[in-house]
Each structure stands twice: as structure tokens, then as C-alpha cells.
Amino acid sequence: MTVSPNSSSPDPKSLWKGQDMTPQILTPDMLESRSRRLDKRIRNRNRFEYLAGGIVIIASLLLGAWLLLGGPVGQPDLMVGGGFIALAIGALVSMLQLRRKTGGTTFPDGAQSSVNSYRAELVRQRDALRSVFGWYIAPFLPGFLLIYGASFLDSSAVLWAVLLPAMVTVAFLVWVVWANRRAAACIDEEIAALDRET
């Protein structure tokens, strides 16, 4: 599409500022109410994250305890039980890291220039996404290794029944890392563009 010169066109600034706009002016009460709703939304999101993490931790701990304390235990039971305990610890570590990396919501501030503020936010997000293996995947690996390792060592287990879920797990973890790194690359490009201009 090409737009060509037209001497009868109004001045772009006048055209822009002349738009028929009805600004929404809020009262202090409305602003406070909206502000409280935002705080509540953030609190609820955090609670939901803790709840989801808590369910995983409790379920893993219960499974691990049931396997370890439920009766005479052989080596596979020890490994699987230990694996579930390790998963619970991994979930706890991951949840705390998630809170540290993505929590602590910051609000727009007029003291910083837009570029600085925008860049800081982009860097925070990029670093969290790029290092997702270290803080989100790695804590779960000991648990997965113990659980799948026990199955591999069990001579009575059918190979494909062990191999298939292990491969699905690995594929899922690889996808999580890939998707996050891809998102980080998009953000990185935006940061590089900003840096060229300041």
C-alpha cells in the first residue's frame, strides 16, 4: 500500500490531536479501588502458584513416604521412594526460584527514562527465560533420574513401558528449554535494538 502526497491533507499533528477522544478521568476513589484490585490479582496469582507447587510437593512426599515406609523395601522401592522425595525438594527449589526470578512485580515509574525502564524489564525477563534449565528443570532431574533409573534396573520391567514415559519426559523438558530460549532470543533482539539507539 502506498500513500502519496496530497496537498489537501491536513497537518498530521492537527489530524492526530484533533481526534474525537473522550478521556476517562477517574476519581481518587476509583483509582484506589483499581489499584487494590491489581494488588489482589497479584496476591491471588502468587497464591495460585504456591498452591500448585504445594500440591506437587505434598503428593510427591506422600508417594515417597508410602514407598519407603509402607513395608519391606528393596533397592527399586528405595530408589523410587527417594526419587519422589527428590522431586518434592526439586519442586520446592523450583517454586522458590520462580518467585525470585519472576516475582517482586515492579510498577512503572516516571523517574527513569522509558528506554531504561523498558530495558531493565526486558533484561529481567530474558535472563529468567534463558536460564530456565538451571532454575526450573535441573531441580527436578535428580528425582526423575532416580525414578526412571529404578525402572531400568528392574529386570522384570518391560523395556518400552519404561522407555516411553522417560522419552516423553525428556522431550517435554527439551521443549520447555527450547521454547524459553526462543522467547529469550526475541527479547534479546529487542534489547540490542535499544542499545544501538542510546
Place this chain on the structure above:
Amino acid sequence: MADQTSRETLYRTIAREQGEAIARLAAAYEKDAVLRQDLEQDIHMHLWRSLKNFAEQCSLATWTFRVAHNVCARHVDKAVRARPAGAWIDIDDVEPADGRATPEQATGTALTLERLYALIGRLRPIDRQVVLLYLEDVDAAGIAEISGLSPGAVATRIHRIKALLAQGFQSEAVA
């Protein structure tokens, strides 16, 4: 730090002097009418919150534009992440129309608001900010202060914007 009374006074000043600019800004960042209304209210809410920390570090107008653009940048943040590399276009990649346009082109087109919105919507957030501030009649020094871009980068962009607006523009970036 502003107390409650001075915060209300500051907010009233912003609403009176920048209310329409904020509405236009929200419109430039969000096409959907309902989401636009929500975005505009969010800008006001974040301005209200931010005024607790306003201690005349800069002018109130600069503060307002910074907060408002930051809220809008966060609004489009998901789009930044979702877009594949290269989906944004640089303002330098928007080509002015050939001055020797065909008679059909010369007589049949004009710089419309829809086209302006379409162009703005495809720009990188920082280019978008410069275009919007320029359209709001903020001078180059003001744009540099608000955006944090170097004066040279602002001057280059304004030169480009003026050329685009004067000559018309093509919607497609040049590879």
C-alpha cells in the same frame, strides 16, 4: 514524596492537561475498544500509584509520558515475546512513496488516521513512542528526556517521521 492531597492535585493536573493525550496513546497501542478502555484506566491507575514517588525529579509532563508509555510497553510486551525475530519494522525501513507517483496514486490517496494507526502499530515500541510524542507536539529535547534515546537518535527519527508524514509512506518494510 507526595502526600495524599498533593497527589490528588497532581493527578487532577495530569488529567486536565494530558487526559486526551493519554486516551490517544491508549488508542495507538490497543485496537480493541474494550481493551483500550481498560488500558487507558490502567495508565491512570499506574500514574496515580507512581505519584507517591514524584518529587519533581523531572517535569510532571515528562513523568506522565514516561509512566504512560511504560504501561503501554508492558501491554504489548507479550506481543514482543510472541513475535518471531524481525517481525517489528524499524522506522528506517518504512519507505516514503515515490514522488513521481502515478496519477491514480496521487489523486486517490491521503494520509488517513487509519493508515497512521496501522503504521504506528507495526513499529518497535521505542519508535512508536517517538512518533506518538512527535504527534503530541513534544519537542526533540523533550522526546529525548522522556524516552532516554540520544538526541542524535531522536533527531534522526524525527527527520524520518517528518519525511514519512510529508510524503506518505508504504506499509511494507523493505527487506
